[in-house]
Amino acid sequence: MLWWYFVEEGTLDENIHLENLRNEFLDECNDRIENISKKLENIAENSGKFTNQIITIRRDVHSIKGMGGSFGYPVITAIAHRLEDFLIDRDAMDTHDVKNSYIFLDCIKLQLKRDTQASLGESADIVRSLPSKFILDDIVKSKRIVEALSIMPKSLQQRLINQEIRECGFRISNISSSIMAIDMAVHTRPDLIVISALIDEIDGTELAHIFRSISHTKILPIILVTSFEDIKLSDKALPSGVSIARKGKDFPDDLAKCLIELDVL
Template identity: 30%
Template sequence: MEFDLESALLRLKQDFIESSLEKLDDIDEIIDNLYNERGNHGDQFFQLQRDVHSIKGSAGTHGMHLLTLVAHRLEDFLEAAQNLNKDQWRSVQIYIDEMRVLVDLGKDPNESEHAAILHRLPHAQQDHTEFSEQKSKKVTVLVVMPPGVQRKLIGKELASCGFDLSFTDRPVEAIRLIMDLQPDAVLSNQEFRHITGSELANVLQDIKLTKKTPFAILTSSNIDKNTIPADTHVIKKGGSFVADLTEYLVDVGLFGRL
């Protein structure tokens, strides 16, 4: 019997769609429980994170890149928000609703709808009420840094200023995120296993879509300025780190855009 690869792939995709819809239904229930303070918070929150990560990890395999991106942005939201209040739980529901639409669609939407979906996604410190559609402008900062205390501190500092944050610990993934999200600035660690922050800066300089994105390297080491693009900023980790980071964000005009 001849193996029908196309039919097999379609069955796998349908299985993914059905399992994802089940996960999203479970997440709806978790959100309702956590919003109303029912059940064990830690266990339910962990399950929510695990289900979102599972959908994110498999969506790209089935050609649903935007679903992967929205799931990633939800993970960003959860990391930046930390202890979620009721308004923020309503925002989490917006992400889940958008993910359900994309799962039902079974493919990436057209370019205009792609942009509209990303624009609708709230960020963790966004001020809004149910009675007003007025929102502050979304100013996005991508933080390329391994998980840990330092990333939490930087995320907390930036979120408190009202910035929309995205996180990754992989420079290669950062390239795709920068092209997808077109952030207002990128803050990258220098030290990574396979590619340094300096090398990432040079790669982005060679891509037309990313070459003008403000880019800063965060490091405790000395960097030869001749090895990085002229407009790449270096922020030294140390006693004045927060002040220097704030000054850089002011210099590139981010606070004026909020």
């Protein structure tokens, strides 16, 4: 949904109305960023209860993510989503974590000041440059970070699957909405897309076909994660460049075979 969608029919001067909406968005977003910055400062100074601070930060980041999508700033949504991933499941933050959090905020502020939107290529580069909560030693040594977009419902199984993918050398961005995943894939250009066979209204096979129909995602390698209980799949049901990894004890082996088959690493 774009920010101009909110303009009511019959507005006498739509340009003025649109500009007012944009200014409201900018003010609200900057206020949220300032609030997050204050909470990060408190964390750095050990002032106040960490749990309360991090809850407020996550709430403001989530609001920025939603506003970015609603007001036509998809790159801000992508940056905020990465910041959510960076902050998830934290029970503490050291000075390095706080410093890295400010990098996300600086990137968002830079996008707010731009007169024109970042191109798709720029968006992907911006997102790839952001700090990660998990960086394996071998990735740091090789200076090559490969991105994976994980699209599956939030669950313990999702965490276990993502951990296996992460151990293969990927930096993961998690998303549980198929609709949001389409926009995220277009603007971040991941090296790999991992889809659960069952997501929401759009199942994994349908989503794979959608990705293959979009010019910016049609060549991206895709792994469909499923089990025999989820759905009966045949090779004919899947578009080209899509491999299947079965859930369960054999998933690590299936994942390795898929990565070799797709020539991702």
